[in-house]
Every structure is written in C-alpha cells, then in structure tokens.
Amino acid sequence: MKKGKVYLVGAGPGDPGLFTLKGKKVLEEADVVIYDYLANPRLLDFCKEEAEKIYVGKKAGAHTLPQEEINKLLVEKAKEGKIVVRLKGGDPFLFGRGGEEAEALVEENIPFEVVPGITSAIAVPAYAGIPVTHRDYTSTLAIITGHEAENKEESKIDFLALSKIGTLIFLMGVKNLPYIAKRLIEEGKNPNTPVAVIQWGTIPNQKTVTGTLENIAEKVKEKGITAPAIIIIGEVVKLREKFNWFESKPLFGKKIIITRTREQASKLAEKLEELGAICYEIPTIKVEPILNEKVFQMIEELSKYDWIVFTSENGVKTFLKTLWKKGKDLRALGGVKIAVIGKATKNVLENYGIFPDLIPEKDYTQEGLVSAFSKLDLKNKYILIARAKETREVLPEKLRELGAKVEVLPIYETKICEESKEKLKEILKEGVDLITFTSSSTVKNFFKLIEDAEKEQLKNIIFVSIGPITSSTLKEFGFEPHIEAEEYTIEGLVRAIENYFSKNEGGVIK
Structure with a gap:
C-alpha cells in the first residue's frame, strides 16, 4: 500500500494573500485537508475538487474534536496512503499544538513536513x-x-x-x-x-x-x-x-454583496478587498451551457461565417468548451474575424491566444458594438452571434439593418441560483452597505431570491450598477442606483465605488 504523508501547514493570520507559496502547492496536491477555525476558508479553493475537507475547529467553549482525536485522525488518514494537509491558523509551531501533532506522527512512523505560516503575532x-x-x-x-x-x-x-x-x-x-x-x-x-x-x-x-x-x-x-x-x-x-495604513483604506469595513456567478465573483471581490471591503460572494445567477443539435451543427459550419461576435465572458468560455467537446481546436476559427463587446470579453479571448479584430472604443454595450460595426461594409457578410439565450435584440436587428446576414446562436443560459437564497437572507439581516450588479440578469434574479418583507432591509443599502442597461433594470424593480460605472467593466465598477467614498468624485453618482 502507498504510504501517506502529512504536511503541518500554517494558514497565516487571516488575509489569504499572506498564505505561502509552498502552502498553496501542498494544498493543491492534498487528498485530505483537516482545517481549523482560524484558517481562512477561502484557502480551501486551492484544493482539488475531490479532496476530502474535514473541519476540526476549536474556539473557546466549542471544540469540534479534542486534540487527541485530531492526532488520531491525522495518523488514520496517512495510513490510508493519503496526502494529508493539517491547515492551522498562523504558524503550526507557535501555540498551535503542532508539536504535539508532530510527536503523534513520529510515534506512528508517519512521514511529515512542516510548512511555516506567517504568525499573527x-x-x-x-x-x-x-x-x-x-x-x-x-x-x-x-x-x-x-x-x-x-x-x-x-x-x-x-x-x-x-x-x-x-x-x-x-x-x-x-x-x-x-x-x-x-x-x-x-x-x-x-x-x-x-x-x-x-x-x-x-x-x-x-x-x-x-x-x-x-x-x-x-x-x-x-x-x-x-x-x-x-x-x-x-x-x-x-x-x-x-x-495606520490598513484601516485607512477607502473601503475599509464596508460590507459588499457581490451577485455575479460563483466563477466570476472572485475577481471583483479581490479588487474590492484590496481597498479594504468585506465581500460576500452571493451569486444570483449560474451559467448552464446549451448543448443541442443546432449548436453542434453551427459549430461544424464555422467556416461559412465572416464574423463571430461575443457579447460576454461566459459566451467566450462556453463557445470554446463546446468547440473542444466536438473535438475541434482554435484552427476551426481560421479565416473568421472576431468582434467582442468590451474589455473583459477581449481579455478572456486573449487568454486563449485569440486577439479580436473589433471592439468598441468606450461604449461596451450592444449599441457601442453596433457603432463600431457601422464603420465597416457589412453587406452580405455572414455574422454569428454566440450569446446568452435571453438578452436584448438590439445587436442582431441593427446588424441586419447594416446589410449583414445574422444568425444568433444561444450558447448558454443564465438561471437563478436558488442555493444562495438562505445565505442572502442571512447577510441582509446582519446588514450590508453595498450591493453590486454586473448585468440585468443579476438584478432580476436578486429580486426573485428575496421576499417582499426583505425589501424593507434594502432601504439604506447603496446599489451599484456596472452600466446604464443594468441601471435600467434596477429601476424596473423600483430601485435607483446610487453608483453607476462610467466604464462598463469590473475595473470601472470598482473605480466608481472608490470615487463615491472619496468625496463623490468621478463615476456617475445618482
């Protein structure tokens, strides 16, 4: 039987940015992670999906497991031939009882390593x-x-x-x-x-x-x-x-709800946390690919199109995954020009080594993309728009008016994230300062997730919109956005929030 190994890993003082590179490496390799109350749960995002995660947190008056049982658990999992990470707040050898755990491993002849952590001291x-x-x-x-x-x-x-x-x-x-x-x-x-x-x-x-x-x-x-x-x-x-540098950050202590998809929320949370905010990732939407015969057939016929248009990051990711599912690679796009709606979509494409041929100068909306296309000769050009199932029809209609032959390919759909309902209810009850919305679908599903009685809790919350289309949807639900980004990107959204709290300079302050 394969012999297991235990890593006694210091999780650091709390800020996940202070976690060590070696700690990250062993977490990525771990079969089992046994973690403490003071280990930031976001560090568990480094674990592989199939890793077993066991909470053994101890705080005053509430011990999940006595120390002796934790020692036995480490030995037991290692004897099963598994790579075990014991994730401990701070440093494992500074009042962390890591020495006792090491002794237990030595007694059982279990190989181990210590990965020091930055101590809270x-x-x-x-x-x-x-x-x-x-x-x-x-x-x-x-x-x-x-x-x-x-x-x-x-x-x-x-x-x-x-x-x-x-x-x-x-x-x-x-x-x-x-x-x-x-x-x-x-x-x-x-x-x-x-x-x-x-x-x-x-x-x-x-x-x-x-x-x-x-x-x-x-x-x-x-x-x-x-x-x-x-x-x-x-x-x-x-x-x-x-x-006093940390507590002087512009958004220090501000509690912010992020309603993006779970996969996209981290980027926004990271930028807001750099400014001192407390972020709650509560996705109101989830993305599901549409896989049917029409999609597969159009993937087979890509060579007939002059242009492919992507109107979101999710459109790019889902399209390429579908391409690979059909056994094709980027060569299938050879000879086809690509247009994108904005910087975020452009960045995702470039991560795959694809550089778009067309992007609006500033107005990252369907109207902005139409304006960019209007400078080109589109007569009898075949254009494929890979997009969400439900969205505004401005782009295909206007491109047809410009003489293009447009086909719309719904490549994914956004659905309500029901599993966020209870957490959202709990956070709203505790109280938050801001809620960010990055699309009309995040707005619609947010209001589907809350009860009418909970709308009373929204009165003193600052609503943040990524742009005029999202703001318009907010107004449909009876809420005026307090902050609207001038540039319709995550960076623009963060900048507008920061400016709002710096004497309301910049951004579009409602």
Whole structure:
C-alpha cells in the first residue's frame, strides 16, 4: 500500500494573500485537508475538487474534536496512503499544538513536513500600523500565550521577567486581559504603558482598541472586543497614529454583496478587498451551457461565417468548451474575424491566444458594438452571434439593418441560483452597505431570491450598477442606483465605488 504523508501547514493570520507559496502547492496536491477555525476558508479553493475537507475547529467553549482525536485522525488518514494537509491558523509551531501533532506522527512512523505560516503575532500588529520592534523604542520582544486561567496555582508565565521586556505580544489572551494587565503592573510595568488589542487582524473586519495597561480592559469591554484577538503592550503602540495604513483604506469595513456567478465573483471581490471591503460572494445567477443539435451543427459550419461576435465572458468560455467537446481546436476559427463587446470579453479571448479584430472604443454595450460595426461594409457578410439565450435584440436587428446576414446562436443560459437564497437572507439581516450588479440578469434574479418583507432591509443599502442597461433594470424593480460605472467593466465598477467614498468624485453618482 502507498504510504501517506502529512504536511503541518500554517494558514497565516487571516488575509489569504499572506498564505505561502509552498502552502498553496501542498494544498493543491492534498487528498485530505483537516482545517481549523482560524484558517481562512477561502484557502480551501486551492484544493482539488475531490479532496476530502474535514473541519476540526476549536474556539473557546466549542471544540469540534479534542486534540487527541485530531492526532488520531491525522495518523488514520496517512495510513490510508493519503496526502494529508493539517491547515492551522498562523504558524503550526507557535501555540498551535503542532508539536504535539508532530510527536503523534513520529510515534506512528508517519512521514511529515512542516510548512511555516506567517504568525499573527507579527502580521496583525503590522496591519494595525504597529511595528513590534523599532530602534527608537525597543529591541526586545516576547510572544506569550494569554490562554492561562487566572486561578491557576502556579503560572508558567514569568510576569516579573516580562515586565522588563520592551514589546509583549499575548495571543489568545483577550479573556484574561484584566489579569494580564494587573500582574504586569504588580511586577513593576508602568500603568501608562500603551496597549493595543486587535480583533480579526489582517482581514477587513479588523477592529483595534488602544489604551494603557491601566484602562485597556475597560475599553475592550466597552467596544465589545472578543476572541480572536491579540494584545500588544509597549511603546511601539504609539506608532499606530502614524502608520495606520490598513484601516485607512477607502473601503475599509464596508460590507459588499457581490451577485455575479460563483466563477466570476472572485475577481471583483479581490479588487474590492484590496481597498479594504468585506465581500460576500452571493451569486444570483449560474451559467448552464446549451448543448443541442443546432449548436453542434453551427459549430461544424464555422467556416461559412465572416464574423463571430461575443457579447460576454461566459459566451467566450462556453463557445470554446463546446468547440473542444466536438473535438475541434482554435484552427476551426481560421479565416473568421472576431468582434467582442468590451474589455473583459477581449481579455478572456486573449487568454486563449485569440486577439479580436473589433471592439468598441468606450461604449461596451450592444449599441457601442453596433457603432463600431457601422464603420465597416457589412453587406452580405455572414455574422454569428454566440450569446446568452435571453438578452436584448438590439445587436442582431441593427446588424441586419447594416446589410449583414445574422444568425444568433444561444450558447448558454443564465438561471437563478436558488442555493444562495438562505445565505442572502442571512447577510441582509446582519446588514450590508453595498450591493453590486454586473448585468440585468443579476438584478432580476436578486429580486426573485428575496421576499417582499426583505425589501424593507434594502432601504439604506447603496446599489451599484456596472452600466446604464443594468441601471435600467434596477429601476424596473423600483430601485435607483446610487453608483453607476462610467466604464462598463469590473475595473470601472470598482473605480466608481472608490470615487463615491472619496468625496463623490468621478463615476456617475445618482
């Protein structure tokens, strides 16, 4: 039997961008992933589809599995000959009990490797604008577990020694903060020593409270800070006023619903998260290819067309997949010119090594594409439009008026994503700041997914539209878009949102 192997992998502090390249590599190869509460679930997107994913998260008062059972699970899966990734928040060997898991593997003669992760002890203060060392403040640093009961008879923490160290980082200590502050003051630490407590560090719902050893426990209680949080004690905390880069991002803490398809949502979420937003990917539509005899027949007759027109990214992807399904490759497009509706569609084509012959200069709509075609002689030219089943008929009608012989090939259809209904209901109840719409179909299906009673929750939400066609559909449902992109692309949408929150400059502000 093939011998398995275990990788003890640090998931980092929370921001998926801080995950290591080696961690990504082993996740992609894993047969089994055993992951923690503090491991960002988006890292699981790196796993292969068939990988078994097992949640063993532990948080205060709620342990999915005791540590001994987790150790046994690692051994058991490895003995089945599988590649196992143990995905742990932060670094596996820094208060992560990775050492105990390694011991269990050694005892059973299971091969393993450790993939270190960026620890929250360093990363979280950095995201709060606090360097843990600075030559003008301190050159000493201690990282301590704060997860120690106050009534413990004999503490393993030497508070006298710690009181003499410049920067102290307590992990998992927010519950014991009053005790930690009290003991440090008792051992001679100045009561006015600056302190910061940071909850959910490195992700957009990060929350930071500052104070002194004397008053920090009270301030944390007032602000409702709970685990997961880390405590930084020392003069370096003063630097936060100058270095607070992360929480100063233009969209920091804004909660945004993204209604694109699951496959397309990540690109928009990534750009908004770079600006500090908290994104909820709640697809209202899903794309299903149309595979019938008409589609296959027209694929066989591509050589008769002068032009093929793509009006969406999904049209390109579905068309090419259908082409390959018929055993053909890009040579089937030889001699055929290609037109696209906009930059996003152009970019997808170019990823496949195909460079379009025609694209509107700025107006990325059917009307804009008609305008681009109007400069050409289309008399008796055969044009195939590969598109969604249901969409506006502007393009084929206007091209026929220009003398072209147009055939429409519905290559896919967008359907409502019913599985998003409960999640959408839950998120709206919690409260969001913005909802983005990138097509008329995302608007229509959004309103199909919500109940009439839930429309009351939409009153104070900012509606964001990618362009006038989508805005028009929003108005049909009785909602005026607050933000409309000037350029009808994802980049244009993000730019309009950013401008809206920067004194309403740029974009079309409704």
